[in-house]
Amino acid sequence: MSKPLHRPTLVVVIGILGFMLAVAFNTNTRLHGAQPDRASDLATVVHNMEAQRGDLEVRLADLRDQVAELEEVAASEQGIRDTFTNEIEAARLAAGLTGIEGPGVQVVLGDGSDVAPGTDPNLYLIHDSDIAAVVNALFVGGAEAIDVNGERVVATTPIRCAGTTVLVNAKRLGGPYTVSAVGNSDALYDAVISDPAAGLLFESYRAQFGLDVSVIKLSEVEVSAYRGSFRPTYAVQAEDGDA
Amino acid sequence: MLVLVLALALGVTLGLLTDIGVPPSMLTYAGVAVLAALDSCISGVRSSLEETFTDRAFVFGFITNTLMAGFIVFIGDRIGVKELYLAAVVAFGVRVFDNLGVVRSIMFRRRGWE
Structure with a gap:
């Protein structure tokens, strides 16, 4: 220290x-x-x-x-x-809003070709009434779906004459008219051929006026869907529903 | 020598008992200041042994060393060279060991151990 x-x-x-x-x-x-x-x-x-x-x-x-x-x-x-x-x-399906395919018949309705001189040319033509008759005959035969040149025939479908054309669903159609129907093809065929109104087309009228008409049974027929509108103005559903 | 050790022990005890601390951000300052103080004290011991000790030089050296150390850390912080405090640490550390070596050799000589 x-x-x-x-x-x-x-x-x-x-x-x-x-x-x-x-x-x-x-x-x-x-x-x-x-x-x-x-x-x-x-x-x-x-x-x-x-x-x-x-x-x-x-x-x-x-x-x-x-x-x-x-x-x-x-x-x-x-x-x-x-x-x-x-x-x-x-x-x-029932209303016709869907395309349909199944067995059935195809009815072709074409005007006659050679109009004999001095005869009424109207006789050689396919008229709205002819188409209506065929459609009705097909329904008689149990058709489940029908269209005319792709225009579906539904509950409100009118078929009427409009000059040289036919209106179906307000659509102007020209001939030849192809009516497609789905159902039992035999029953449909028989119904069309034997129908009092439509049957004439395929027998006497065809022979007489040279109408280009035919009924073919097919195993596969396509029917178009209804493309129009559906706007009821007066129709109101009944109060008890099913009335 | 015993007096110095006792003084050191007393200071440490006092510091621990009062439990005074500096803000954590100032820890570097405190550490470098402590190192500067340590350097001053060791050199004070050395100059005492060499009979060149003056109160004024010692106290002044102690204060300036400590302040300068703090200043270097501060400058380092300011100019973005935080590692600048290492300069003070190294400088004081080297001086501490230098002085310690001198002190040791002087004391050894006095006691006739060499």
Whole structure:
């Protein structure tokens, strides 16, 4: 222990150095002391999130059960909807709003070619009444769907004369007219041939005026869908529905 | 020598008991200042042993060292060279060990260990 080291300033300043060391140490300790806190914070966060996950898993299970229940309900509703869809489809089919294919007959009605001199040319032509007769005969034979040159014959379809053309569904058609009908082809054929009005076309008239007419049985006939509108002005559904 | 160690221990104890700290952002300042103070004290011990010690030079050196160290850290922060404090750390560290070597050799000589 040598004497010069006992200088008061040196002692005091070294004391200050010690104090400063402690201050730095304190600060550092606090800084690092904070880290375990942060770590424990993170641990808390993790624990909370795990708890949340547990809750969410329970909720997920609940929701899955609900989904299963709803799927069952939906399945039964699907049944109801299917029923409605089927009814609508049937209604559309009956209303003529769908294209039809099936066995049936095709009736071709063409004007006669050689008009004999001095005779009425009208006799050599196919008239709206002829087409109407054929259509009616086909319905008699049980036709389920009929079109004329692609114009579907529905409940409100008029067939009328318009000069040299025929209007079907307000559509102007020119000959030759092809009437397609789906149904029992034999029954349809017989109905057309034996019809009092239509039958004449294929026998005496054809022979007499050279009409280009024919009835063919087909295993596959296509009938177009009704493309027109349907806007009843006076027709209102009866109050008791089916009246 | 024992007095100095006791003074150091007293200062540390006092500091720990009062539990005074600086804001975390000032930790670098505190550390470099401590290093500067340590350097001053070691050089003070050395100059004492070499009989060149003067109170004024010692206290002045202590204060300027500490302030300059803090200033260097501050400048480093300001000009975006945060590592500038390393300059102070290295400089003071080298000086600490230099002075420590001198102190050691002087004391060894005095005690006749060499």
